[in-house]
Amino acid sequence: MNFQDLLLMQHELLLTLAALVVLCVEIFSPENNKRMVVPLAVFSMLLIAAVSFFFPTSGKAFGDMYQSDTLRGAMKSVLDIATLIVFLQSYGWVNKEENRNKISEFFIIIFSSLIGMNFMISSGDFLMLYLGLELATIPIAALAAFDRYKMKSAEAGIKLILSSALSTAILLYGLSMIYATTGSIYFDEVRAAFKPDALSVLGMIFFITGMGFKMSLVPFHLWTADVYEGSPIAVTSYLSVVSKGAAAFIFTFVLYTVFPIASEIWLQVLVVLSIVTMTIGNLFAIRQGNMKRFLAFSSIAQAGFLLLGILGQGQLGMGTVIFFLLVYVFTNLAAFSVVAAISDATGKEDMTDYNGLYKTNPNLSLMLMLALFSLAGIPPVAGFFGKLFLFSAMASKGYYIVLFIAVINATISLYYYLLPVRAMFINKSDNPIEHFKSNIYLKIGLGISVVGILLTGVFSIVYEYLISVSAGL
Amino acid sequence: MEHIPLQYFLILSTLMFFIGVAGFIIRRNLITILMSVELMLNSVNINFVAINRYLYPDQMQGHFFSLFIVAIAAAEASVAIALIINIYRRFDTIEVTEVKEMKY
Numbered sequence: 001m002n003f004q005d006l007l008l009m010q011h012e013l014l015l016t017l018a019a020l021v022v023l024c025v026e027i028f029s030p031e032n033n034k035r036m037v038v039p040l041a042v043f044s045m046l047l048i049a050a051v052s053f054f055f056p057t058s059g060k061a062f063g064d065m066y067q068s069d070t071l072r073g074a075m076k077s078v079l080d081i082a083t084l085i086v087f088l089q090s091y092g093w094v095n096k097e098e099n100r101n102k103i104s105e106f107f108i109i110i111f112s113s114l115i116g117m118n119f120m121i122s123s124g125d126f127l128m129l130y131l132g133l134e135l136a137t138i139p140i141a142a143l144a145a146f147d148r149y150k151m152k153s154a155e156a157g158i159k160l161i162l163s164s165a166l167s168t169a170i171l172l173y174g175l176s177m178i179y180a181t182t183g184s185i186y187f188d189e190v191r192a193a194f195k196p197d198a199l200s201v202l203g204m205i206f207f208i209t210g211m212g213f214k215m216s217l218v219p220f221h222l223w224t225a226d227v228y229e230g231s232p233i234a235v236t237s238y239l240s241v242v243s244k245g246a247a248a249f250i251f252t253f254v255l256y257t258v259f260p261i262a263s264e265i266w267l268q269v270l271v272v273l274s275i276v277t278m279t280i281g282n283l284f285a286i287r288q289g290n291m292k293r294f295l296a297f298s299s300i301a302q303a304g305f306l307l308l309g310i311l312g313q314g315q316l317g318m319g320t321v322i323f324f325l326l327v328y329v330f331t332n333l334a335a336f337s338v339v340a341a342i343s344d345a346t347g348k349e350d351m352t353d354y355n356g357l358y359k360t361n362p363n364l365s366l367m368l369m370l371a372l373f374s375l376a377g378i379p380p381v382a383g384f385f386g387k388l389f390l391f392s393a394m395a396s397k398g399y400y401i402v403l404f405i406a407v408i409n410a411t412i413s414l415y416y417y418l419l420p421v422r423a424m425f426i427n428k429s430d431n432p433i434e435h436f437k438s439n440i441y442l443k444i445g446l447g448i449s450v451v452g453i454l455l456t457g458v459f460s461i462v463y464e465y466l467i468s469v470s471a472g473l
Numbered sequence: 474m475e476h477i478p479l480q481y482f483l484i485l486s487t488l489m490f491f492i493g494v495a496g497f498i499i500r501r502n503l504i505t506i507l508m509s510v511e512l513m514l515n516s517v518n519i520n521f522v523a524i525n526r527y528l529y530p531d532q533m534q535g536h537f538f539s540l541f542i543v544a545i546a547a548a549e550a551s552v553a554i555a556l557i558i559n560i561y562r563r564f565d566t567i568e569v570t571e572v573k574e575m576k577y
Contacts, residue, residue, distance in 0.1 A: 151564065180528065
């Protein structure tokens, strides 16, 4: 253990530094002048993303508890981009009158939760995974209740912390069973000692259950819609993209690297979970009127599609999962940014409020349409390629019945993704939302998302890079 | 210590875990729900410590894991209690049946 080993954790250390800098600015700046906090946070996030992308590290530290390689580095970069866009889109909301005295808190808490996710991604044993998971989840629960004078926000916070505590307890109980049978908590040693006997498999199922809560797969999804609706939009988008993406990555990674011997069993579990998740998520999304709730159920359905990629197994499975997550980051954040812009300007969040939006705000309408097309998977945009690769990865392993159900679900999803499009472009409204100008930060964020939606699918280099870093799984 | 078989500890921890699960589902008071979660986490602690002591006495992983669980559980409880206080200020109650702004 020397200084060189410590620098393996450059990404986490830089994030810690950024959180501390924001904290110092909060302390030393005058009470009513916190203007520089948002540019500072955005700039440091950009810097961290650039440093960790251009200077990747690789190696192991702390007795293999912390591991870093190009695959994990790629996933961290995806999360960096997502957090950057979340920061940009939150500008209008954190600068509102009621939030102005707690601007820095938002960024500090997001930074610390991102540190947790990075440790979770880099974990080499179950203890590190658990610590990262908790460090990622507990701050988000505080953020969900950020608008603490709103009843809905308070309710969202308590629902998130209690359901995540329950899921963590279940996950830990599973880990204690795995420890009992294998005698270790390190990924490598568990992999070597793991035998698919009854107790180990039960432990594995508990682990899948606990991670299923975090990813909001269907039997464990009941908290999702309420928390997404009650939280402020910036927190909702962070929760639906970054938090879910990190959990999905480490879930896939652990299944592939720790439990390959029991793959027959978890593949069956995943088949059932993905079918149920896609179907329930889609069917419930149809009847939602609130845009945040609508996007919550859509994100549940997307998690179901994500599981299909895990069925692809090995290098192909991991590569498509990360690619889908990258596409999902751009797509979902574009949709949330438009919802956030409209909510910041008018406070309206219902789908019926969007009637006639195209007449008054054509640019926002077009961007929301693009994002929804990408979520539905309509060809020229990235969402299509994400789904295509997932489906082909799964079909290459011979899951034709699941593929059939997935295609039916994709068709159902097309229906409800077009509902807001119809509201904006076709429905008439007597008093539509008036024309308004968004701030420059949100415009930049939306711009990044739209460029991502248009280009990630077409430039195959992205997909090839992600496949190449997943080699050896 | 040696004459208490491992099974006793495991039975105790399993009972504790499922009492916790039942409490989480049945109870209507937010503080009691939080206590149920703590019960579940403590049953995991018993599991780790007992398994480590009886099955793998030459290493320490289980002991340290349970120490970390205790610390994290404290952090989690502090945030949860802060949120419960916030709920009490907004709703004037901590009964979950009353906290129903969002449904369906």
